[in-house]
Amino acid sequence: MTATADEIKLEQDYFDRAWEAREDTRRTLSSAHEAAAGGRAAASAVNKGAKERLAKLADPDEPVAIGRFDQEDETWYVGRHAISDDESNLLVINWQAPAAAPYFQASVDDPCGVLRRRKFETDRNRVVSFEEAIFAELAAAVGGLTEAQREGIDDSVLRDLQQDRTGEMRDIVQTIHEAQYELIRSELGQLLVIQGGPGTGKTAVALHRVSWLLFNHLGTLSPEDVLVVGPNPTFTRYIRNVLPGLGDADVQHQDVRSLGPQSSTGRAEDVDVARLKGAARMAGLLAVALRQRVRFPAGSESFDVGSGRQRATITRSQVEPQLRRFLQSPGGYNSGRTAFRGWLNAQTGDQLSPSQLDAAAERIWPSLTAQQFLRDLFGSRERLVGAAGDEFTAGDVNRLLRSAAQRAADEQWSDADVALLDEADHLISGTSRRFRHIVVDEAQDLSPMQLRSLRRRSVSGSMTVVGDIAQSTGPWARDSWDEVIGALRQDLPVAKRDLHLGYRVPQQVFELAARLLPLAAPGVVAPRVVRRGPADPRLVAADEDNRHELVIKEAQEFASRGLFVGIVCPLSLRDDLVTELTDRDVVWSDAAKGNLSKSINVVSPEEAKGLEFDAVIVVEPEEIVAESPSGFRLLYVALTRTTRYLSVVHVGAALPLTAAAAAVAPSLAPPLTEGSGDQDGLFEVVAEAVEPSEGAETLLATRFKTPTEDTATTESTNASSGTASASPRGTNGLSLREPGAGDPGDALARVVSESVAASLAQSVRQSVAPPLWPYVIDRLRRELGVSDAEVFDLFGD
Numbered sequence: 001m002t003a004t005a006d007e008i009k010l011e012q013d014y015f016d017r018a019w020e021a022r023e024d025t026r027r028t029l030s031s032a033h034e035a036a037a038g039g040r041a042a043a044s045a046v047n048k049g050a051k052e053r054l055a056k057l058a059d060p061d062e063p064v065a066i067g068r069f070d071q072e073d074e075t076w077y078v079g080r081h082a083i084s085d086d087e088s089n090l091l092v093i094n095w096q097a098p099a100a101a102p103y104f105q106a107s108v109d110d111p112c113g114v115l116r117r118r119k120f121e122t123d124r125n126r127v128v129s130f131e132e133a134i135f136a137e138l139a140a141a142v143g144g145l146t147e148a149q150r151e152g153i154d155d156s157v158l159r160d161l162q163q164d165r166t167g168e169m170r171d172i173v174q175t176i177h178e179a180q181y182e183l184i185r186s187e188l189g190q191l192l193v194i195q196g197g198p199g200t201g202k203t204a205v206a207l208h209r210v211s212w213l214l215f216n217h218l219g220t221l222s223p224e225d226v227l228v229v230g231p232n233p234t235f236t237r238y239i240r241n242v243l244p245g246l247g248d249a250d251v252q253h254q255d256v257r258s259l260g261p262q263s264s265t266g267r268a269e270d271v272d273v274a275r276l277k278g279a280a281r282m283a284g285l286l287a288v289a290l291r292q293r294v295r296f297p298a299g300s301e302s303f304d305v306g307s308g309r310q311r312a313t314i315t316r317s318q319v320e321p322q323l324r325r326f327l328q329s330p331g332g333y334n335s336g337r338t339a340f341r342g343w344l345n346a347q348t349g350d351q352l353s354p355s356q357l358d359a360a361a362e363r364i365w366p367s368l369t370a371q372q373f374l375r376d377l378f379g380s381r382e383r384l385v386g387a388a389g390d391e392f393t394a395g396d397v398n399r400l401l402r403s404a405a406q407r408a409a410d411e412q413w414s415d416a417d418v419a420l421l422d423e424a425d426h427l428i429s430g431t432s433r434r435f436r437h438i439v440v441d442e443a444q445d446l447s448p449m450q451l452r453s454l455r456r457r458s459v460s461g462s463m464t465v466v467g468d469i470a471q472s473t474g475p476w477a478r479d480s481w482d483e484v485i486g487a488l489r490q491d492l493p494v495a496k497r498d499l500h501l502g503y504r505v506p507q508q509v510f511e512l513a514a515r516l517l518p519l520a521a522p523g524v525v526a527p528r529v530v531r532r533g534p535a536d537p538r539l540v541a542a543d544e545d546n547r548h549e550l551v552i553k554e555a556q557e558f559a560s561r562g563l564f565v566g567i568v569c570p571l572s573l574r575d576d577l578v579t580e581l582t583d584r585d586v587v588w589s590d591a592a593k594g595n596l597s598k599s600i601n602v603v604s605p606e607e608a609k610g611l612e613f614d615a616v617i618v619v620e621p622e623e624i625v626a627e628s629p630s631g632f633r634l635l636y637v638a639l640t641r642t643t644r645y646l647s648v649v650h651v652g653a654a655l656p657l658t659a660a661a662a663a664v665a666p667s668l669a670p671p672l673t674e675g676s677g678d679q680d681g682l683f684e685v686v687a688e689a690v691e692p693s694e695g696a697e698t699l700l701a702t703r704f705k706t707p708t709e710d711t712a713t714t715e716s717t718n719a720s721s722g723t724a725s726a727s728p729r730g731t732n733g734l735s736l737r738e739p740g741a742g743d744p745g746d747a748l749a750r751v752v753s754e755s756v757a758a759s760l761a762q763s764v765r766q767s768v769a770p771p772l773w774p775y776v777i778d779r780l781r782r783e784l785g786v787s788d789a790e791v792f793d794l795f796g797d
């Protein structure tokens with residue numbers, strides 16, 4: 001319903017009143033120390049309290065409320081922060097308050113006592129308009145509601161999604177969806193695992209959950225008790241302002257590559273080495289290796305310490321039984337050493353000076369840092385073999401062995417080393433900083449050793465763990481959450497929940513990306529996208545010579561429109577791309593260095609995880625797939641980073657599906673929505689974008705040659721067309737319609753069908769004699785569930 005001018009005026013009056021009240025509070029808090037009676041200590045306490053409250057007060061420019069809801073006899077305004085007037089009347093309740101719950105929970109099916117809900121569109125504190133839901137009317141009209149209305153996706157959500165991105169994640173308070181709210185407010189005392197496709201709001205939910213928990217567990221959970229862990233520094237920078245923006249400034253953010261006494265220095269490592277180092281059995285190896293550092297010097301039965309009257313003889317027979325005892329001490333290696341040194345002191349009748357005592361202890365029980373210990377261990381075959389035991393082969397030892405850097409400070413550490421150093425640090429110091437709640441993002445990729453690092457930091461197992469199995473890549477790519485849950489769970493209950501609505505990726509783009517799902521993660525259900533984007537993906541055919549030139553042209557074109565651009569480039573092509581960018585004086589930022597600029601950014605498929613851009617250029621999909629055993633998942637990640645525009649620049653196939661993938665894809669795709677002209681894609685769209693499609697076609701027409709003109713071509717594609725809902729359908733729901741000349745999806749369908757057909761034909765030719773070919777074709781027809789009549793339909797034309 002559209003807001004009338006009178007209604008907006010009334011709302012504005014309320015906004016003005018609340019704004020005045022908020023500014024009064026600000027003035028009062030700013031001068032609070034002046035009013036403090038008593039001594040300096042009292043004034044400083046008042047000042048501290050006032051400062052804390054001031055930090056939680058929104059900026060003067062921020063709108064006082066995001067929405068309002070009316071119940072039978074009350075109206076509530078909901079905002080990011082609570083506002084009261086000087087008589088303590090609550091003018092705005094904050095979104096985390098239990099009283100605000102009906103605002104987020106009300107739905108067509110269950111209005112939760114809410115008669116009316118308004119979501120405000122504001123310009124600073126000026127009410128521009130509002131989106132209104134009157135639940136009785138919606139219930140009466142339920143049959144006629146669009147999918148979007150039933151799902152609770154309104155214009156405020158769509159407006160929010162089409163905002164330009166800035167390189168930093170924003171809060172979603174105003175448009176938190178009912179399903180997201182349920183996860184945000186669920187019990188603190190659990191291990192909550194949230195699975196969801198790209199852009200379903202997992203990160204947003206996890207961060208808002210922290211804010212909600214902090215507000216609702218005030219007194220038992222403080223910001224310092226919470227740790228948010230992301231996959232890399234770029235991601236951490238991307239999300240780090242969400243919680244401060246919600247008034248929770250002191251939550252610790254860390255990335256998994258620096259979780260421990262030493263950050264990764266980016267040492268390159270083969271996948272099999274990284275996988276070995278990530279295995280849980282490494283914990284046993286480290287523990288044994290550390291114990292083996294404690295021993296009486298080899299080759300002698302005694303040694304002397306000190307000189308003259310300050311002299312003592314230390315014998316093996318005295319020491320060894322004690323070492324076994326002190327190694328059992330619960331506090332870890334260092335506390336065992338302290339106890340041993342104390343024993344040594346007593347044993348030598350307090351004759352030795354502290355430095356002599358240290359020297360004696362050092363010969364038997366060396367003091368170590370995690371870095372020294374691991375450097376010594378990986379640098380010595382003897383030490384590795386001595387600690388490896390039955391669980392490791394000679395090949396494993398060879399994989400772990402490396403030559404140590406000349407100086408300890410020069411030692412380079414890989415990502416996988418970080419968790420080993422953390423384990424070693426824990427074994428040595430016997431302690432780890434612990435948190436009452438831990439959020440883990442992109443958790444699907446973590447190795448067992450990384451999971452141990454996290455578990456050890458958790459007081460009770462209260463965690464929010466988010467990720468997507470379809471995006472699980474790297475040495476520990478996995479197909480289910482079982483291992484992660486098994487490694488993290490303590491005594492608290494475990495809940496696994498899914499998010500189903502895809503906010504980020506527009507329908508046209510997701511249809512393209514989702515074709516990879518059967519290959520990337522056959523068991524994973526695709527999210528339902530909430531909107532169409534402004535343009536179809538652009539498939540830009542290139543040749544080796546002009547590939548980077550075309551990538552840069554695309555990027556500059558988007559950047560010139562003020563868009564935040566990501567170029568997702570496979571590692572093998574990165575150097576060439578960087579050279580080309582430099583030669584052309586293009587200003588760009590390198591995500592590998594943890595930087596994202598507001599304009600053009602170069603990012604690897606792995607680094608792209610969790611990030612999003614207004615426009616994405618994916619460089620050479622075939623290469624992305626080829627570079628990793630999880631190549632299809634990495635390509636899926638790359639294709640799902642855009643909020644609006646996608647270009648794929650390719651010399652090889654634009655979407656490298658194999659024959660096997662093509663054969664399974666239709667049966668695994670979510671069902672089509674019947675009978676809707678708007679929803680004719682593989683994946684149902686819940687709402688249309690508010691923003692009209694813009695300039696993409698014009699751009700195409702003017703900037704690139706047509707496919708027939710040259711190799712450098714741009715094709716605008718609608719990936720769904722080849723399997724659109726138009727009849728006839730195969731027995732498995734697959735449309736048998738050949739893409740016609742006018743179909744926007746021709747280009748993609750052609751690329752896919754040509755490569756699949758060529759690959760199938762080749763394997764038939766290689767493995768079956770020509771007389772048997774008709775039988776093979778017949779068998780294939782039956783495998784695909786296509787009837788004779790349909791084959792006739794298909795070829796009859």
Ligand SMILES: Nc1ncnc2c1ncn2[C@@H]1O[C@H](COP(=O)(O)OP(=O)(O)OP(=O)(O)O)[C@@H](O)[C@H]1O
Pocket residue numbers: 157160161170171172175176177180196197198199200201202203204205467468471503504609610611612
């Ligand atoms: N309820 C919502 N209202 C408005 N925007 C939303 C909502 N939920 C999510 N978004 C937006 O969708 C985008 C994707 O969210 P987010 O990064 O949390 O998704 P994700 O599931 O973590 O994605 P990925 O798997 O790619 O890491 C963000 O721009 C976020 O602000």
